[in-house]
Every structure is written in structure tokens, then in C-alpha cells.
Amino acid sequence: MTDDALAVGEITEGIEKERIITAARVVVCSPGRNFVTLVVETRGGVVGIGDATLNGRELAVATYLEEHVCPNLVGRDAANIEDIWQFLYRGAYWRRGAVTMSAIAAVDTALWDIKGKMAGMPLYQLLGGRSRDRVLVYGHANGRDIEHTVDEVERYIGLGYKAIRAQTGVPGLESAYGVSGDKMFYEPADAALPSEQRWDTRAYLNHIPRLFAALRERIGFGPALLHDGHHRMTPLEAGRLGKALEPFDLFWLEDATPAENQESFRLIREHTTTPLAVGEIFNSIHDCRELIQNQLIDYIRATVVHAGGITHLRRIADLAGLYQVRTGCHGATDLSPVCMGAALHFDTWVPNFGIQEYMRHTEATDDVFPHDYAFEDGYLYCGESPGHGVTFDEKLAARYPYEPRQLPIARLEDGTVWNW
Numbered sequence: 001m002t003d004d005a006l007a008v009g010e011i012t013e014g015i016e017k018e019r020i021i022t023a024a025r026v027v028v029c030s031p032g033r034n035f036v037t038l039v040v041e042t043r044g045g046v047v048g049i050g051d052a053t054l055n056g057r058e059l060a061v062a063t064y065l066e067e068h069v070c071p072n073l074v075g076r077d078a079a080n081i082e083d084i085w086q087f088l089y090r091g092a093y094w095r096r097g098a099v100t101m102s103a104i105a106a107v108d109t110a111l112w113d114i115k116g117k118m119a120g121m122p123l124y125q126l127l128g129g130r131s132r133d134r135v136l137v138y139g140h141a142n143g144r145d146i147e148h149t150v151d152e153v154e155r156y157i158g159l160g161y162k163a164i165r166a167q168t169g170v171p172g173l174e175s176a177y178g179v180s181g182d183k184m185f186y187e188p189a190d191a192a193l194p195s196e197q198r199w200d201t202r203a204y205l206n207h208i209p210r211l212f213a214a215l216r217e218r219i220g221f222g223p224a225l226l227h228d229g230h231h232r233m234t235p236l237e238a239g240r241l242g243k244a245l246e247p248f249d250l251f252w253l254e255d256a257t258p259a260e261n262q263e264s265f266r267l268i269r270e271h272t273t274t275p276l277a278v279g280e281i282f283n284s285i286h287d288c289r290e291l292i293q294n295q296l297i298d299y300i301r302a303t304v305v306h307a308g309g310i311t312h313l314r315r316i317a318d319l320a321g322l323y324q325v326r327t328g329c330h331g332a333t334d335l336s337p338v339c340m341g342a343a344l345h346f347d348t349w350v351p352n353f354g355i356q357e358y359m360r361h362t363e364a365t366d367d368v369f370p371h372d373y374a375f376e377d378g379y380l381y382c383g384e385s386p387g388h389g390v391t392f393d394e395k396l397a398a399r400y401p402y403e404p405r406q407l408p409i410a411r412l413e414d415g416t417v418w419n420w
């Protein structure tokens with residue numbers, strides 16, 4: 001299709017030619033870790049950037065974009081974000097899935113970026129304007145044992161954090177989710193083929209309440225504390241942990257159990273008043289629907305890059321708002337600064353905001369993705385530049401070629417594969 005031949009009929013009548021998409025390309029780079037970035041160009045010269053990173057499956061999304069999505073974008077009106085979203089979602093016939101929805105998210109994010117730049121407005125203004133001054137974030141503290149973890153939490157408090165996720169090593173286990181050597185830049189995807197880790201839920205369940213008892217003893221009840229169960233427990237085990245943690249006032253217990261069966265959260269809910277968060281691996285509003293409508297969770301963790309972009313995440317948040325469920329977007333380092341920038345505009349607008357996860361990217365990552373958001377005293381502030389405020393230094397990115405990396409897997413003592 002030439003860039004003059006418009007892909008849709010009446011809907012684009014009267015289109016300003018400057019808005020026609022002339023190119024869409026995918027760049028995979030590894031400035032400290034792998035990122036997939038979509039660059040969309042218009043004839044008028046406005047460029048939009050989207051994040052399409054899916055940890056350990058980067059090339060699947062890159063290929064999906066290159067082979068099946070980008071050729072459909074050229075010639076379309078970049079202003080028609082909704083129509084392009086529906087075209088890519090309904091039009092593909094095959095709906096949902098992490099690969100597809102990450103690709104759609106990248107297109108959507110890039111188009112919102114373009115719309116903001118064309119309007120001369122920051123993205124949060126296009127969404128409806130500011131609902132708050134700043135975005136509360138939580139950082140990740142972790143240590144090899146309880147003493148070490150408590151010290152690390154204190155260090156985060158010293159850095160200004162008002163909310164901190166605490167993860168600790170478990171006696172008898174060589175490694176545990178969320179515990180890393182490098183304390184500022186945790187990245188679990190550590191090998192070209194998955195490394196294997198042992199897991200023992202009973203040892204974990206008996207240990208974690210001691211961590212939070214020690215934490216409250218040392219830091220008091222001022223700072224908010226969070227914990228990520230990373231899908232390791234059954235619903236009954238999660239109910240038991242939630243109950244044991246009640247005296248320590250958790251902000252949330254995250255990913256207590258896998259959520260393919262949304263109904264399984266009912267059992268957890270019936271046993272504890274510890275707030276529950278889930279959804280960092282969700283990619284569709286249908287993944288969240290029963291959890292939200294039955295009020296089985298308190299925070300929904302779906303994020304821009306894995307849940308179909310701003311366009312779809314906004315629908316999830318609006319559904320959640322009806323049931324007093326608040327947002328808590330995933331924000332680990334495998335989500336690029338592009339996703340973080342877009343998420344911060346979303347967080348600045350969304351009425352039912354809860355908290356935003358924030359793990360600092362390495363300096364090399366920040367150099368490749370210059371951005372105008374900034375951290376200060378426990379909060380992130382989105383910038384005022386038009387669009388989402390994150391740019392992409394493609395020349396610098398070329399110096400960091402893709403490196404195959406996958407997430408670990410977990411096995412029980414007898415060798416059974418468990419949820420990592």
C-alpha cells in the first residue's frame with residue numbers, strides 16, 4: 001500500500017496528510033537487559049514510541065509486530081487510535097494473549113505519543129487531566145535473611161520511599177523470588193535457557209510472618225509495606241499467610257496464587273482481610289472481570305505494555321472503579337522507560353489510583369531512553385512535554401545488541417515443576 005492509499009474509507013475522509021503513518025519499525029536492544037521498542041513515523045515528521053517488551057519472549061513480539069502488525073499500519077491515519085486498536089484486536093480473529101496484546105500495546109502507546117505531540121499536550125491532559133499532584137511508588141527491598149532485609153528496607157526509607165516491597169531469603173532454599181545480588185537493579189531473567197530454582201512453600205509460609213514482625217518492630221507502622229507471593233501458594237496457603245500478616249498492616253499481598261481460575265481468590269478472601277493485588281501477567285479485561293466484579297481483589301496490577309496499551313488499561317481501570325478496586329501498575333525493570341512514562345501519565349489521570357511499582361532502570365537503560373519523569377521523596381512525577389515524555393536514542397541502542405535471556409523456573413524438592 002502506498003502512503004496515499006488510505007486503509008479505511010469514510011472514517012479517514014478529510015484526513016490531513018501529515019497524519020498518515022509512513023513507517024513503523026521495531027528495535028530490539030539490550031542496554032543492561034532486553035527491550036523491544038516500536039517507532040511509528042508520520043508523514044509530517046512526528047514520531048511516536050511504544051514499548052513491546054515481554055520478558056524472555058522478546059523476539060516473539062518483535063516478529064509479530066514486524067510480520068503481522070507494522071505492514072497494516074502504513075497508510076493509516078495515526079489519529080485514529082481507537083479504530084487501529086479495534087482493527088488489530090478484532091481484525092486479527094485470534095484474540096488476546098501476551099504476545100498479541102504487547103504488540104497492540106506498543107502501537108497504542110506510540111499513537112497516544114503522536115497525538116500528544118500533535119496537540120502539544122502531555123498525555124495525561126488528553127486522558128482528562130490531572131487527578132493528583134504526584135504518583136506514589138513502591139520500591140523493592142530484599143535481603144538474604146531477615147536481618148539483611150530489614151536493613152535494606154531502612155535503606156529504602158533513607159532514599160525517601162514511603163512504600164516498600166520486602167522479599168527475603170528462606171532458610172533451606174538456595175534462592176528465593178525477589179532476592180538478588182544487586183540491590184538496586186533486580187533482574188530475574190538471568191540465563192539464555194531458564195535456570196532452575198528449588199521451592200518449598202512450607203518453609204516460606206513459616207518464615208515470612210517473622211520478616212514482617214521484625215520489620216514493624218524496627219520501622220514502626222509509618223511506611224507502607226508490600227509483599228509478592230509470585231504465584232507460589234495454593235488459595236488455602238495464601239489465606240493462611242494473609243491471616244498471619246494481618247497484625248503487620250500490609251498495603252497488599254501480591255500474586256498470592258495463579259489467577260487463571262479467578263474464582264480461586266474467593267477462598268483467600270474468605271480467610272483474610274490482608275488486601276490482595278494481582279494482574280501483572282494479565283493481558284485482557286476478561287482476565288480481571290470476575291476478580292473485580294466479585295470484589296475478590298483490592299488492587300489490579302495490569303499495565304500499559306502487557307494489557308493492550310492505554311486504550312485497554314483505561315477500560316480495566318474504569319471497570320475496577322465501579323467496585324472500589326484501585327490500580328497498582330506493574331513496573332519492574334523489564335518494562336522499559338517508555339512503558340513507565342506512559343504509566344505515569346495514566347497514574348496521574350486515573351481516578352481510582354492506588355500505587356505504582358517502581359524499580360530503577362540502569363544508567364545504560366536511561367541513556368537509551370531519555371525521559372522527563374523524575375523521582376523525588378517517594379513519588380514519581382510525569383513531565384509536561386507533549387506525548388508520554390520518553391524518547392529513544394536509536395543510535396545508542398544499536399550499540400547494545402539483543403542477548404537471549406529467559407526467566408527461571410521453580411521445582412519442588414522431588415523435581416516437580418512449580419510456579420516460578
Ligand code: EZ4
Nearest residue numbers: 055188228230280332333334
Ligand atoms: O517477576 O517482571 O512485581 N513484580 C514482579 C516482577 C516479575 C518480572 C517478570 O518479568 O513480580 O519482578
Ligand code: CO
Nearest residue numbers: 228254255280
Ligand atoms: Co509481581
